Amino acid sequence: MGSIRFQGVNKVFGPENSGVKVLDDINLDIAEREFVAIVGPSGCGKTTCLRMAAGFEAPSSGIVSVSGRTVTQPGPDRAVVFQQFALFPWKTVRANIDLGLRNKNLPKDQRDELIASALKLMNLESHAEAFPHQLSGGMQQRVAIARAYVLDPEVLLMDEPFGALDAQTRVVMQEELVRLARVNPRTVLFITHAVEEAVYLADRVAIMTRRPGRIKEIIDVRTIRQAENWDSFSKIEDVMDLDSFVHLRTHIWRSLREEKGPLGV
Numbered sequence: 001m002g003s004i005r006f007q008g009v010n011k012v013f014g015p016e017n018s019g020v021k022v023l024d025d026i027n028l029d030i031a032e033r034e035f036v037a038i039v040g041p042s043g044c045g046k047t048t049c050l051r052m053a054a055g056f057e058a059p060s061s062g063i064v065s066v067s068g069r070t071v072t073q074p075g076p077d078r079a080v081v082f083q084q085f086a087l088f089p090w091k092t093v094r095a096n097i098d099l100g101l102r103n104k105n106l107p108k109d110q111r112d113e114l115i116a117s118a119l120k121l122m123n124l125e126s127h128a129e130a131f132p133h134q135l136s137g138g139m140q141q142r143v144a145i146a147r148a149y150v151l152d153p154e155v156l157l158m159d160e161p162f163g164a165l166d167a168q169t170r171v172v173m174q175e176e177l178v179r180l181a182r183v184n185p186r187t188v189l190f191i192t193h194a195v196e197e198a199v200y201l202a203d204r205v206a207i208m209t210r211r212p213g214r215i216k217e218i219i220d221v222r223t224i225r226q227a228e229n230w231d232s233f234s235k236i237e238d239v240m241d242l243d244s245f246v247h248l249r250t251h252i253w254r255s256l257r258e259e260k261g262p263l264g265v
């Protein structure tokens with residue numbers, strides 16, 4: 001199982017001396033099976049952090065490592081779920097989930113078994129032969145999550161995975177992800193704009209400053225979740241009503257508000 005580590009990571013886009021500094025000395029350790037959400041103002045470099053962990057982007061200086069190995073390129077130990085579901089429209093749900101498994105060169109009967117359990121995990125069994133355009137946004141994102149889970153990656157990198165969904169579907173998916181995290185805990189780096197989502201889902205929430213992004217504060221949600229027994233509530237609105245939840249959410253909101261630019265964005 002995986003851990004993710006950012007050590008003294010800086011990122012400049014463009015020429016070293018005249019480029020745009022996007023990230024400034026990012027240090028963050030995500031432990032095995034820990035769920036960490038990053039929140040921060042638009043453009044502060046959240047996605048860039050995730051892309052570096054995925055191996056799509058290299059740090060200008062510093063090290064990003066997964067399970068102790070320095071990330072230099074994408075690899076099967078990491079699965080990425082994007083806001084846009086990135087499914088192949090001409091392939092069925094089953095074939096979309098099968099794609100990564102084919103790259104692993106697994107025999108067909110073993111792939112079929114894994115696909116069946118991923119379909120079950122995400123309640124997609126009755127849609128296995130459907131094409132993406134026949135599914136709602138929420139269902140398409142379930143397929144993208146199933147495709148990530150079926151690969152059994154060491155870490156899951158999720159970039160605003162529910163950002164394109166309507167509010168109600170988003171809540172269903174958040175509850176679903178919490179269920180998954182309980183039955184099948186993974187190491188997750190999760191990027192979001194939504195403070196409530198971060199507090200509801202994450203063990204810890206890292207708050208970034210505006211660009212050049214630094215980690216300003218890390219909030220330990222897990223201790224409070226456990227102390228206040230949030231997991232005894234199955235509905236997100238019941239958790240969101242709790243004083244302990246409201247307190248954390250407000251704290252993060254205030255911290256983010258301090259980072260707004262002169263135009264309030």
Ligand SMILES: Nc1ncnc2c1ncn2[C@@H]1O[C@H](COP(=O)(O)OP(=O)(O)OP(=O)(O)O)[C@@H](O)[C@H]1O
Pocket residue numbers: 013014022040041042043044045046047048049193211
């Ligand atoms: N490949 C690139 N080349 C040049 N600049 C880039 C590149 N990728 C990102 N940037 C810039 O880096 C900054 C940080 O981008 P990034 O997408 O990481 O921010 P973010 O915090 O995820 O933003 P948002 O919340 O709006 O999605 C932005 O100003 C963006 O324009």
